Amino acid sequence: MSDAKDAERPKLTSVGDPPSNLHLWKLPRGRHGLPRELVLQSQRERLLAGVVRVTATKGYQASSVADILKEAGVGRETYYKHFKDKEDCFVAANDALVANLETGVKGAYEQPGSWPQRVRRGLAVTLEWFAASPEIARVMMIEMGTVGPIASSRFRETFSRFTALLDDGREQIEDAPDLPNLSSIAGGAVFARVYEEVALGNATNLSHLLPQLTFELLLPYIGEEAAAEERAAAEAEQAEEARASQAQP
Amino acid sequence: MARGPTRADDGEGGGAAPRSVLTPSVPQDIGIQAQRQRILEAMAKSCAEKTFSATTIADIVSHASISRATFYKHFANKQDCFYATADTFLLELQGAAAVAYTRSGDSTVEMVRDVIAAVLEALAADPDQARMLLVEAPIVDAEIVRRYRGFAIAALEKLLRAGGVAGQAQANPEIAFGRAKVLITNYVAADQVEDLGRLLPDLVYIALLPYAGQETALAQAKASR
Numbered sequence: 001m002s003d004a005k006d007a008e009r010p011k012l013t014s015v016g017d018p019p020s021n022l023h024l025w026k027l028p029r030g031r032h033g034l035p036r037e038l039v040l041q042s043q044r045e046r047l048l049a050g051v052v053r054v055t056a057t058k059g060y061q062a063s064s065v066a067d068i069l070k071e072a073g074v075g076r077e078t079y080y081k082h083f084k085d086k087e088d089c090f091v092a093a094n095d096a097l098v099a100n101l102e103t104g105v106k107g108a109y110e111q112p113g114s115w116p117q118r119v120r121r122g123l124a125v126t127l128e129w130f131a132a133s134p135e136i137a138r139v140m141m142i143e144m145g146t147v148g149p150i151a152s153s154r155f156r157e158t159f160s161r162f163t164a165l166l167d168d169g170r171e172q173i174e175d176a177p178d179l180p181n182l183s184s185i186a187g188g189a190v191f192a193r194v195y196e197e198v199a200l201g202n203a204t205n206l207s208h209l210l211p212q213l214t215f216e217l218l219l220p221y222i223g224e225e226a227a228a229e230e231r232a233a234a235e236a237e238q239a240e241e242a243r244a245s246q247a248q249p
Numbered sequence: 250m251a252r253g254p255t256r257a258d259d260g261e262g263g264g265a266a267p268r269s270v271l272t273p274s275v276p277q278d279i280g281i282q283a284q285r286q287r288i289l290e291a292m293a294k295s296c297a298e299k300t301f302s303a304t305t306i307a308d309i310v311s312h313a314s315i316s317r318a319t320f321y322k323h324f325a326n327k328q329d330c331f332y333a334t335a336d337t338f339l340l341e342l343q344g345a346a347a348v349a350y351t352r353s354g355d356s357t358v359e360m361v362r363d364v365i366a367a368v369l370e371a372l373a374a375d376p377d378q379a380r381m382l383l384v385e386a387p388i389v390d391a392e393i394v395r396r397y398r399g400f401a402i403a404a405l406e407k408l409l410r411a412g413g414v415a416g417q418a419q420a421n422p423e424i425a426f427g428r429a430k431v432l433i434t435n436y437v438a439a440d441q442v443e444d445l446g447r448l449l450p451d452l453v454y455i456a457l458l459p460y461a462g463q464e465t466a467l468a469q470a471k472a473s474r
Contacts, residue, residue, distance in 0.1 A: 061302045145388045146302040152384075156435055177467050181451045184435065185428050192427025199391035216424045220454075223463045224419050 044082050046072040048093040051086075056135035060090060060143045091151055097140055098158050101129050109165060115172035116222060116230040120214045122165065123190065124234075127206040127213070130194060134203035141198045163187035169221045176221050189216040211235045285323050287313045289334040293377040301331060301385045328389070335386050335393055338378040343400065345371035350408070357412025358457070361405070362473050365452045369445045372433065376442045383434040398426045409460045420459040429455045450474050 050072030054063045065086050069079055083089040109122035130137040144155050163183040170176045179185065190213050197206055215231040291312035295304040306327060310317050324330040349367030353360045372379040386393045402422045409415040429452055436445055454470035461469070 059302070142388055145384065146300050148300065148303075152438055156438060159431075159435070179451055179454060179467075179470060181432060181448070184432055185451060185455060188428040188431030189424045192431050193424060195387065196391055196394070196427070199387065212421070212424075216420060219420055219458070219463065228419065 043072070043074050043078050047074055047079060047082060047089060048096055050074070051089045051093045052097070052136060052139050055090065055139050055143050060146050065089075087147055087150060090147060091154055094140055094144055094151070094154065097136060101126065102161070104129055105162070105165070115169060116218050116226065117233070119166065119169070119218055120210075120230050120234055123214055123217055124207075124210055126190070127194070127210055130198065131204050131206040134198070134201070137194075137198045137203045141195050159187070159191060160184075166217075166221075173221050179220070182220055186217050186220045189213065189219075210238065284313075284315065284319065285333075286337075288315065288320060288323055288330060289337055290377070292330050292334045293338075293375075293381045296331075296381045296385045297377040301327075301381075301389050331381075331385075331389055332393070334378070335382055338375070338382050339397055339400070341375075341378075342368055342371050342382075346404070357409060357414050358453075358469050360408060360412070361456055362449065362453050362469075364408070365456060366446070366449055369433075369448065369452070372437065373442045373445045376437070376440070379437045379442060383430065383437050394430070398423060398430075401426060405456060406460070409457075414457070415460040416462065418459050418462040422459040425455050425459045 047068060050068045051063075054067045054071050057063075058067065063086075065076070065079060068086070068089065069076055079089070083092065104125045105122045108125040109118050111118065111121060113121070130141075144151050163186070166183040166186055169186075170182070176182070193209060193213060193216075194206060197203055197209070211231045211234040214234045215227045218227040218230055288309060291309045292304070294312050295308040299308070304327065306317060306320060309327075309330065310320050313320075320330075324333065345367045346364045349363045350360060353363035355363075372383075382397075406415060406422070432448055432451060432455070433445065436442065436448065450470040450473045453473045454466045457466035457469055
């Protein structure tokens with residue numbers, strides 16, 4: 001089982017390396033999008049996208065394997081070749097989404113620049129990613145908590161993987177505070193806020209929070225003054241983007 | 250829900266008179282309250298085992314060893330029961346915080362530390378309820394979290410203002426609450442409630458950050474170790 005999974009992995013990451021591909025996973029707005037089979041090449045990918053869409057529509061607990069099969073247009077036998085049960089399929093879909101987000105965030109974070117600048121860019125990608133698809137955000141943030149113990153521990157692992165990116169800060173920053181949970185304290189600011197907005201159905205507005213969350217994310221590492229500088233940089237960039245988009249209707 | 254001062258033996262059937270002699274002064278209210286409490290505990294237990302969304306009335310009824318009809322005497326539905334469970338535990342936490350506050354006669358910062366320690370202890374004492382409030386409540390209804398965030402921030406601000414600690418720091422108190430919630434929830438969700446006490450310095454830092462600023466908050470966290 002795990003062999004079959006691993007064999008499929010490379011394809012999986014290719015599902016959405018560029019975040020633009022993620023629109024395939026969203027709920028179709030009217031059924032006039034691209035023919036699905038053109039873009040979702042493997043059956044496994046179809047099933048992963050299917051479980052996300054079904055969960056977004058009905059909620060995890062209320063949806064059945066039959067719903068997933070119908071949404072994906074895949075047979076039951078094929079399904080059980082790939083997945084043990086509903087939870088297995090859901091967790092695999094979540095993993096694929098997390099991998100996609102992680103690729104984007106790392107890509108931005110690893111660009112040259114000062115450490116606070118790189119953190120801000122990684123955060124910007126995170127907020128845009130969730131804002132781009134409120135349904136996916138809801139599935140990953142809220143529904144993930146209704147699945148069961150495996151999904152819950154996966155959820156915590158994901159949080160620590162993302163905050164671990166920040167641990168870099170300890171080396172990048174001169175006399176970074178000596179708190180054992182520093183990265184979780186910093187990352188928790190973003191996580192809690194994003195979670196709340198998603199739960200309240202405001203995910204599309206997440207990008208507006210970039211300046212404030214840049215400040216709160218950096219604050220524990222670099223203090224008020226330096227964090228405020230980065231917040232100002234985020235505000236300036238947003239203002240610039242707003243001007244540019246007005247100039248080009 | 251309250252039934253007035255009727256006695257526990259009322260309605261027990263014709264000739265059960267001797268019971269009223271053995272238990273002469275237990276009003277039925279107490280029995281009803283105990284029953285309600287059992288239902289709340291059953292709800293927390295089932296949430297811990299299988300999450301709120303997978304919990305059924307049948308699970309609650311079986312954990313509480315009551316009949317389905319009894320459940321519906323207390324609560325309209327599963328959601329209603331969940332709100333009651335969350336609120337009751339929240340009151341318990343508030344109570345623990347209030348006791349710690351009146352006992353702590355030291356500086357304002359020490360009061361904050363003692364109150365946080367007491368809340369951590371109360372959470373650790375009841376892992377199922379802690380999980381329900383921290384892990385399940387945000388999924389069931391984000392408004393519950395906003396409500397208890399409101400309580401917590403108001404109480405903290407009052408305490409710090411009274412002690413002259415609240416200044417013009419720039420960090421947002423709601424965000425600070427979010428930091429604390431994430432930190433504590435990660436321990437509770439991973440079944441590590443017994444280690445919650447370790448978070449005291451981190452939580453002192455988080456609580457003071459929006460009011461006293463980074464430098465003071467860090468110094469006080471160090472002093473709380």
